[in-house]
Amino acid sequence: MPFISQTQRQSDYNLIPPSCPIVIDNGASYFRIGWAGESEPRIIFRNIVQRPRHKITGETVTIVGDHDPALLKYFDCTRSGPRSAFDNNVVFQFEIMEYILDFAFDRLGADQTPINHPILITECACNPVQSRSKMAELLFETYGVPSIAFGVDAAFSYKYNQQLGICDRDGLAICSGFTTSHVIPFINGEPAYEACCRTNVGGYHVTDYLKQLLSLKYPHHMSRLTWEKVEELKMEHCYITPDYASEVRLFQKGAKEAEEKTRCWQLPWTPTPVEEPPSEEEIARKAALKERQGQRLREMAEAKRSSKINELENELKGLEFLIHQLRHVNGNDIPSFLAETGYVSKQEIEAAIVKVTQSLRKAKGEQDEIEEKPDPSTTEKYTLIDIPDNMLTPEQLKEKKRQLFLKTTSEGRQRAKQKRFEEELERERRNKEDEQRRLENPELYMEQLRVKYRDLSEKVEQRKRLKTNGNHGNESNNVSGGVGRGERLNAAQKERMRLLTTAAFDRGKGEDTFGIKDEDWQLYKKMSKDNDDEDEGPNEDEAELARVASRLREIDPTFFPKSEASSSGAEPPRFRPLTKEDFQILIGVERFRCPEILFRPNLIGVEQAGLDEMVGVSIRRLQQSRSEDIEENMTNSILITGGSCLYPGMSERVEAGVRMMRPCGSLIRVLKASDSVLDAWRGAASFASTMHFPRQVFNKKDYYEKGEDWLRQYQLKYAF
């Protein structure tokens, strides 16, 4: 990171005389504070404040600036995002401003007494007087500052570079900051605010644009694209092209230069351990294991079966013995005799015998018994059918009805069996034909299958998409309250609407006759049926699709079932293992598309002119306000400063842009500030150390006596 915060507590505060001013560069991105006359600010930090709660104590603490994110884990930062005192480039939240000034003075070493050094603080161009007065009040009342001066940071930067000899007394300063960009013309060393112009696009917007673009392109890496990280990316990789259209054409064609210009960010990624295909011996070993297990199971089953057969045989023998015994006993003694064994009568014993023999036979695996049973039952039971009704008693009639029913059902079952058999035959035949065709001409066959697969899959997908889009449309209805965008009611829903409206339509004076006729209630059946029909239709297609897919998988080694991702960007395909490429973020076109918004704010929707056009606007305004003809020299010294001006290629683009606006042959010289970021502070520091400075400040008495109107008119004089 090129910008580093310096927040070491300074120890020499008490050594510095009270006449030495403190110089503050109060920027929307960074806050810089130091002593006048020095070349570097002492303290630099990001101009933000966080107020999280400590997790253990529950205390709300204040943290100013950016700090090591590892330390923030002790705090609950969910409800406290970083807050800035700025709105566009004007300070409006003075509570936050106070925290920031507290921190800054504390780190500068202020200890005992109220700050008794004069303060030079920067503000934006044409700062509203409310903001200015509140700032003055804050400094006077709370910190006890003796005197204050306000200045514009771009002007300080220009003056500093003028002292260094980089730019002339007359010229333009293009200052591109964090939230805004200004173009300020300088005449005789003084800024001409009436010709100044400001566009509300700055470094913050560029970073935000890049962040949004990358998040939309790589939604599953969104958690990695924090604002700080994206700002780092922007500072490292973004550049400005002299001509956007030609550069973008390179990328569109896919030329080699485009490949070189695309940068790739590889996210940390661990490959999933690949399971090797089991080797030969593995397979053999597993097969042997399975075989052994099967064998064991079979043995167990065999053992169980034989033990069961033994049991049954024993029982049978016992029962036969019992019957045999019964023959020897008299009729009267039967109950008492049987009471011991648990059977009540002879019939029971006989029934038990029959059952046991049957189960024995089943255990032994004889199937014939079962097959024969239905036939005799059918022939014997349908005796009553042929007898006409009038000859039967009521009971017999009932019996007849039952027999009729049984007959029809069994006939139906037989017919179904027959049909199934026929279908089987048919399928066999078709398969055989298929095989034949395949053997004859494998290529053509595969081709046909592939085509069929593609068509079917498209159909299925479309139907699915319609259904889900319709559902999405309906869901978003509930969320946003508007009509589903573009997804019209599908056929089923249209039908339902029609039915509902026709049924519910009140035909005026007549009474509501819905429901008198039975057919009316069929309406509900129709309405719900429509929905069901919709779902059943695609199933045939899907079944067909599955069949074709399985076929293709068997015969075609290169076939790969198409994954069902409906929105290609929305989710990573789940059907193949994630590779290294999934974890790369490619930044190609975005590299120069994002800083382009400085020159074309229309790309973000800001309806203002870009940096190059602003130069023209500013010069035009200058011509309107002053009659002198000085604008020929203006473009001779155009200084670009500000943190958002560090993109490579900026000066060439500005020069090309200005050349388009100015008459042919005018001198155009674009100069880079010696240090775009720190120059504003340096200029202010050098200004504060001149003799001129004490005449520019105002103190508390002045402020309260002269009032707000005077403060409005107050402007620093930069030249001497």
Add this chain to the structure above:
Amino acid sequence: MVEWFFWNRADITRKVFCDDELFLWGLGQRVLRVAFEEMMEQEVIEAEMILPTHLRFKKIQMHEKYPKGQARGRHWKHLKQIIQAENYQNYPADEPNYVNIETPPSMHPRKHICDITGFEAPYSDPRTHLRYANTEVFKLIRSLPNEYVQRYLALRNAAVVLK
């Protein structure tokens, strides 16, 4: 000395002020930090990232100015309100003020770029109003869920905002 260890920070400050003001004033900052240490983790203290509540160079402390429990900061005017309150129309129009110096809309003919890829975009989708460069991008646009469409439009400040 043990009496200083209260849970609430504000209590600590008060205790420091009401007892033995002169004696403790000299220790002041360090005392508060020591007391706090009992509750805070070591590295947080060493990093010194927390802003102390009492700073001696201030005439009015923060917790006096904004007492706890009151709605803090809701009364700050936003920029739009500030500008409105400025009443710039009462002053002569050629004087530069915050509103005056804004840049007018661009005079250049507008060049559209594709919302998704960034290439030149001569076409725009009538259904979603996104701009696209060629047919592949168009297929992609048509398959996007609505949420993404709105986000792309929001990049251009063209999203439908339902309030």
